[in-house]
Amino acid sequence: MNKKYAGSELNLTAIQNIPEINPDDDVPHIINRCLTDQNLDLKNKDILVIAQKIISKSEDRFVDLKTVKPSEKALEISKKTDKDPRLVESILGEANEIIRAEKGILVVEHKLGHILANAGIDRSNIARTSDHVLLLPKDPDASARKIKNYFQGLYKIKIGVLITDSIGRAWRLGTTGHALGSSGIKTLMDLRNNEFDRDGRLLQSTVIGVADQIASASTLLMGESSEGTPAIIVRGLDLCDDSDTVKDLIRSAEEDLFR
Amino acid sequence: MNKKYAGSELNLTAIQNIPEINPDDDVPHIINRCLTDQNLDLKNKDILVIAQKIISKSEDRFVDLKTVKPSEKALEISKKTDKDPRLVESILGEANEIIRAEKGILVVEHKLGHILANAGIDRSNIARTSDHVLLLPKDPDASARKIKNYFQGLYKIKIGVLITDSIGRAWRLGTTGHALGSSGIKTLMDLRNNEFDRDGRLLQSTVIGVADQIASASTLLMGESSEGTPAIIVRGLDLCDDSDTVKDLIRSAEEDLFR
Numbered sequence: 001m002n003k004k005y006a007g008s009e010l011n012l013t014a015i016q017n018i019p020e021i022n023p024d025d026d027v028p029h030i031i032n033r034c035l036t037d038q039n040l041d042l043k044n045k046d047i048l049v050i051a052q053k054i055i056s057k058s059e060d061r062f063v064d065l066k067t068v069k070p071s072e073k074a075l076e077i078s079k080k081t082d083k084d085p086r087l088v089e090s091i092l093g094e095a096n097e098i099i100r101a102e103k104g105i106l107v108v109e110h111k112l113g114h115i116l117a118n119a120g121i122d123r124s125n126i127a128r129t130s131d132h133v134l135l136l137p138k139d140p141d142a143s144a145r146k147i148k149n150y151f152q153g154l155y156k157i158k159i160g161v162l163i164t165d166s167i168g169r170a171w172r173l174g175t176t177g178h179a180l181g182s183s184g185i186k187t188l189m190d191l192r193n194n195e196f197d198r199d200g201r202l203l204q205s206t207v208i209g210v211a212d213q214i215a216s217a218s219t220l221l222m223g224e225s226s227e228g229t230p231a232i233i234v235r236g237l238d239l240c241d242d243s244d245t246v247k248d249l250i251r252s253a254e255e256d257l258f259r
Numbered sequence: 260m261n262k263k264y265a266g267s268e269l270n271l272t273a274i275q276n277i278p279e280i281n282p283d284d285d286v287p288h289i290i291n292r293c294l295t296d297q298n299l300d301l302k303n304k305d306i307l308v309i310a311q312k313i314i315s316k317s318e319d320r321f322v323d324l325k326t327v328k329p330s331e332k333a334l335e336i337s338k339k340t341d342k343d344p345r346l347v348e349s350i351l352g353e354a355n356e357i358i359r360a361e362k363g364i365l366v367v368e369h370k371l372g373h374i375l376a377n378a379g380i381d382r383s384n385i386a387r388t389s390d391h392v393l394l395l396p397k398d399p400d401a402s403a404r405k406i407k408n409y410f411q412g413l414y415k416i417k418i419g420v421l422i423t424d425s426i427g428r429a430w431r432l433g434t435t436g437h438a439l440g441s442s443g444i445k446t447l448m449d450l451r452n453n454e455f456d457r458d459g460r461l462l463q464s465t466v467i468g469v470a471d472q473i474a475s476a477s478t479l480l481m482g483e484s485s486e487g488t489p490a491i492i493v494r495g496l497d498l499c500d501d502s503d504t505v506k507d508l509i510r511s512a513e514e515d516l517f518r
Contacts, residue, residue: 008488171374172509210433216435258430
């Protein structure tokens with residue numbers, strides 16, 4: 001993998017007028033219809049970035065909290081965090097491990113490996129009753145692969161697909177876009193002992209979280225409230241790669257000093 | 260501040276052929292010359308993103324490790340982390356507090372408030388002897404302000420300037436672009452109790468780290484080794500704001516559960 005994965009221009013385009021997505025909707029088909037309506041197309045090496053929310057909706061990852069019976073443990077953590085015990089039960093159901101539980105805060109290791117507040121469970125923009133919440137897609141890499149295959153078959157090109165979420169961070173305020181799932185795209189760029197700096201010095205510690213940077217760039221165009229632009233075309237990068245996944249971005253628990 | 264800070268397109272352009280920057284070089288003047296050479300200009304509301312490295316070089320933030328005498332404390336931490344004791348001394352000189360010190364790892368709270376491995380001190384791409392290291396700019400907000408004022412005066416427009424660095428993160432591998440300094444730009448977008456989602460539900464927890472997202476987007480074009488494209492024009496956002504600084508992005512120590 002060459003380091004020159006970017007030219008001198010990067011262009012991001014929001015796909016407009018994507019309708020509210022419901023369970024069993026065919027997301028790649030709907031996105032393609034919106035592309036056609038706007039005289040847009042996908043080109044070779046484009047990266048299609050999609051907000052996890054519409055993937056979760058299409059995969060019917062809704063939970064009606066009225067149907068959730070909190071366990072003893074959920075009741076206990078609910079008291080500590082001041083969160084709805086049914087929501088806490090849902091969070092625990094999605095989690096491998098509790099990382100921090102304080103008043104107003106419940107950070108866990110999600111089953112997918114990501115460290116996430118509330119296990120990434122969302123209550124906003126879900127177009128259901130106030131008792132409904134939305135879980136992350138079950139297998140975001142598989143969701144990304146399905147969409148990639150659809151468009152690669154249709155356009156006879158190579159593209160990458162990223163599924164993203166807005167995630168809180170240690171040390172800094174504000175969420176930023178992160179990669180949750182991917183297919184056909186390099187996610188981590190390891191230049192160690194491989195590339196040289198301007199002075200001919202071998203780079204010793206440069207590893208770049210490219211997929212998270214693409215997710216952050218795309219999230220700038222997605223908006224967070226009522227904009228409804230959950231799919232973005234990113235053009236100008238050369239990152240097609242079938243061997244990488246989002247798991248490459250996750251620091252192993254053993255090497256993680258901040259749990 | 261309206262939530263509609265992005266249109267449907269975001270365009271990033273790398274400014275080419277910026278020469279090696281030396282102490283006392285006039286960075287905004289040099290950038291402007293490169294812009295002119297490429298028939299580029301800055302437009303109203305553009306954000307000019309600049310890698311901290313060239314700011315540090317122009318501000319002569321070089322330290323020759325041969326001149327550094329390690330303290331007792333630096334020698335002790337050097338042993339624990341397996342790092343050059345003179346480098347450790349330099350890191351401690353830039354730090355408020357040690358956050359983690361382990362074999363190969365020294366994470367501190369920088370005087371600027373950021374949590375950074377090695378206090379952001381860099382050894383690569385610095386065009387000096389192998390004993391030279393480069394500290395972060397002393398006051399990145401002031402550096403950004405100076406550059407903003409130069410271009411605003413020249414072009415009679417409003418722009419934002421971000422100074423960025425590639426920073427490691429808790430939980431995830433790979434560095435991503437982060438904002439270190441800013442002027443004339445909104446850095447954190449707080450939609451809480453202000454904006455509504457698609458279902459008319461008042462957003463309760465949406466705070467977006469927009470400046471870090473812009474930094475990540477720009478870093479994709481900057482490259483990390485020998486590309487030499489440390490300045491990027493970001494076009495398509497409406498984030499001009501004179502009240503925000505990068506300090507708004509830093510989680511206070513009291514509210515930080517991951518130190």
